[in-house]
Amino acid sequence: MRPRHIAHLHLLADSLGEEGYAQVLEVLSGLTPHVQAFPPDAVQLDLTSALRYFDRGPYDIVQMARLRIAALYGVRTSAGLARNPMLAAMAAAASPPGRTTRVPGDQEAVDAWLGPMPVVTLPGVGRATAATLGMYGLYTIGQVAGVPAATLQRILGAAPARLLAERVRGNDPRPVTPQAPAAHLTADLALDRDCLDPLHHRRAVIGLVEDLGHRLRTGDRVTGRLTLTLRYADRSATTRTRTLPEPTAHSPLLAASALDVLASLGLQRARVRGYCLTADSLLATTDATRQLSLDAADARARAAEAAADRARRRFGPGAVSPAILAGRTGPGGSGGSGGPSGSGDPGGLLRR
Missing domain, CATH: 3.30.70.270 (Reverse transcriptase/Diguanylate cyclase domain)
Known part of the structure; x- marks a missing residue:
């Protein structure tokens, strides 16, 4: 092995x-x-x-x-x-x-390293077990390792003794188990003061899309549905959900749907205090289908997005961002979305 x-x-x-x-x-x-x-x-x-x-x-x-x-x-x-x-x-x-x-x-080195340590430092050995062993003069891991298995069973019982006998020799067969993928991903932004500017709303939503898109691609997942929630100064909230034409993690496609949802809210002069964007209906990238495109611009956009993701992994999340998010800070935002620097098609806004 x-x-x-x-x-x-x-x-x-x-x-x-x-x-x-x-x-x-x-x-x-x-x-x-x-x-x-x-x-x-x-x-x-x-x-x-x-x-x-x-x-x-x-x-x-x-x-x-x-x-x-x-x-x-x-x-x-x-x-x-x-x-x-x-x-x-x-x-x-x-x-x-x-x-x-x-x-x-090697086992000899493991025994030498573990031997002088107090037995209570072993995972799963609590104070009660350590006190029981101490009654028999067994205070260190090396001392316990030298006790015959039959003696250890009489002191602790069969099952605890078998487990302890393995641990004092440094044996642990457990694997490193990655956590199960989350059922959904959420990005949010809270503001320190009211925001009434529609362009700020747009900029904030695109910032949340960038966050979610990067996390989806890093986890090799795609989303089939987006939910946008806006919180207002009077502590009320509005939530809208949009099912995507096809599961995706491509930020321009996510931005197009998220901005459509934003536009459907008809905010006008609403006093917004926070934004929350949730991606659910998640699938592994290998389990999703994608409509083939003959558009060279689409291929270039996806290649640029992959390059940006590599830069983020190497230099940090803020290494690359859409042009619309560059330079200015938002209206009291505590999550990094700021004032707008442009408008138009989301695909154009998400240039690197």
Whole structure:
């Protein structure tokens, strides 16, 4: 069996937030598809399949992951690298901030590393179990590892003893399991003050479309339906849903539908305080069908979009944005959509 290389990262940030944590997961998913979230401040990666792709050793890939997180979001990490999830998590817990602790894969090295640790540091060993073992003079992992299996069963019982006997030897067969895809994706923008300008509304919606489109493409998914919700100064809200002609993650097509929904609301002088755009009816890209197009402009637009996505993965979400979103900030927005700089066809507005 091919040896596994598991990394466990602790995110050392006081206020990363749900959105920041999701962005970190997205960056790490660019290194390996096997990413398991442990919110709010930890994540585990199976690097085994990434070694050949990057032609790097597991330690180098961990350092690459840490460097990307620090460069894009200013988040420092401590990391552990080992042959299974349990050892990687323990190594990360033992790592000082900004450092990576690597546990060698051979059994002798694992025994030497685990041996001096208190038995309570093993996952699943609580204070009650540690106290029971302590009554027999068993305080460290190495001491427990030296106890015959029959003796350990008399102390703890058959099932707990078998599990503990595996863990004190550093064995953990569990896989790194990516989370199930979300049933929907949502992007929203809250304003600090009322907005009455229709062009600001348009600009805000296009910003939300860009966010959703990028996240859909990164996750290899498409959406078949968009829902736009606008919140007003009097705390009321309006919601409209639009089924798309075909499932897509292409931002110009999403923008066309979202802006049609916006226009159908007939806002006129409505005092808008927030926008929310939700994509549901999600499908894997491989499960969706797309009408073939002979339009060369469509092919160029999709190629430009793919290039922009690569730039975002490398340099961060704000590396590339539509021309309409460049330069100016919005009317008190707390999510990044700002004043308009143009109008017209959404495909034209979304030029890179």
